[in-house]
Amino acid sequence: MQQTIIDTLKRNQLSITDSRKKILELFAKANGALAHFDIEHQSGAEFDRVTIYRTLQTFVEKGIIHTIPSADNSIRYALCKEDCAGGHHHDDHVHFMCDSCGTTYCLDHVNVPQLDLPKGFRAVQTDVVVSGVCSKCAGA
Amino acid sequence: MQQTIIDTLKRNQLSITDSRKKILELFAKANGALAHFDIEHQSGAEFDRVTIYRTLQTFVEKGIIHTIPSADNSIRYALCKEDCAGGHHHDDHVHFMCDSCGTTYCLDHVNVPQLDLPKGFRAVQTDVVVSGVCSKCAGA
DNA sequence: GTAACTGCAAAATATTTGCATCCTT
DNA sequence: AAGGATGCAAATATTTTGCAGTTAC
Numbered sequence: 001m002q003q004t005i006i007d008t009l010k011r012n013q014l015s016i017t018d019s020r021k022k023i024l025e026l027f028a029k030a031n032g033a034l035a036h037f038d039i040e041h042q043s044g045a046e047f048d049r050v051t052i053y054r055t056l057q058t059f060v061e062k063g064i065i066h067t068i069p070s071a072d073n074s075i076r077y078a079l080c081k082e083d084c085a086g087g088h089h090h091d092d093h094v095h096f097m098c099d100s101c102g103t104t105y106c107l108d109h110v111n112v113p114q115l116d117l118p119k120g121f122r123a124v125q126t127d128v129v130v131s132g133v134c135s136k137c138a139g140a
Numbered sequence: 141m142q143q144t145i146i147d148t149l150k151r152n153q154l155s156i157t158d159s160r161k162k163i164l165e166l167f168a169k170a171n172g173a174l175a176h177f178d179i180e181h182q183s184g185a186e187f188d189r190v191t192i193y194r195t196l197q198t199f200v201e202k203g204i205i206h207t208i209p210s211a212d213n214s215i216r217y218a219l220c221k222e223d224c225a226g227g228h229h230h231d232d233h234v235h236f237m238c239d240s241c242g243t244t245y246c247l248d249h250v251n252v253p254q255l256d257l258p259k260g261f262r263a264v265q266t267d268v269v270v271s272g273v274c275s276k277c278a279g280a
Numbered sequence: 281g282t283a284a285c286t287g288c289a290a291a292a293t294a295t296t297t298g299c300a301t302c303c304t305t
Numbered sequence: 306a307a308g309g310a311t312g313c314a315a316a317t318a319t320t321t322t323g324c325a326g327t328t329a330c
Contacts, residue, residue, distance in 0.1 A: 015309065110258070125271045135259060156330095
């Protein structure tokens with residue numbers, strides 16, 4: 001896994017630093033999306049808040065992670081699939097936030113359907129965020 | 141319009157105050173959604189920031205307005221249709237944010253399609269936020 | 281008159297910026 | 306060695322809370 005992480009950084013012309021490796025690793029291990037808050041607290045708080053802000057911003061710009069909109073003032077981030085490198089995101093998948101356990105999933109296999117927008121509206125990006133109960137919580 | 145606004149407040153057992161009337165009026169006049177920031181600045185800043193926070197929260201709880209998730213850490217609010225009173229929202233419509241003029245639209249006539257979620261996932265609410273160029277900006 | 285609402289002050293939290301130092305290449 | 310990345314300090318901005326005074330009913 002270390003190798004994959006280093007590859008990802010290299011591929012995006014980013015220097016290999018401890019904080020970047022560590023944050024990428026957190027995403028790789030996470031079974032869902034992470035908010036700034038999660039990274040700051042789950043990581044054992046090994047680095048500065050500011051470094052987290054800057055690292056997340058860099059990763060978004062490079063297309064390594066993408067943002068997931070939310071209605072609670074806490075943006076979540078998740079790893080992008082290969083095809084959205086270079087900042088050109090094509091995250092045409094659905095996101096799911098579990099109301100019970102709080103996990104945010106990327107449902108990669110649920111495609112965003114084509115929408116019939118009113119005349120004159122041109123869609124560039126479509127975000128779908130579903131909230132409800134995930135399979136883990138429903139099963140329990 | 142004043143009457144409609146007062147009716148709405150009464151229907152939700154809220155006392156009729158200047159700030160509530162004014163904020164509701166702003167929503168009625170807006171051709172889209174408003175963020176806290178917009179209300180504070182577009183209104184001529186007639187009332188306290190805190191009052192705006194509390195008023196918006198009250199309106200959301202009563203189901204007068206609903207939140208629109210976004211990826212830029214600034215929640216937007218829009219008037220609910222009649223059927224989501226009492227906090228039980230059924231905002232099964234699509235939201236559109238124009239990258240050019242920044243306006244957020246509620247596309248009431250574009251329905252959110254039914255999604256095929258993985259086994260075990262139960263959807264309670266679905267938010268669709270499309271970004272791109274609106275008809276006004278495309279026409280210009 | 282009473283309960284609810286507002287405004288002010290202040291605390292708590294979150295985000296951004298500048299700069300000196302350290303690390304990667 | 307040079308450029309970029311980090312950490313610290315501090316400036317900003319945002320959100321929450323407590324309380325006293327005011328307003329709606």
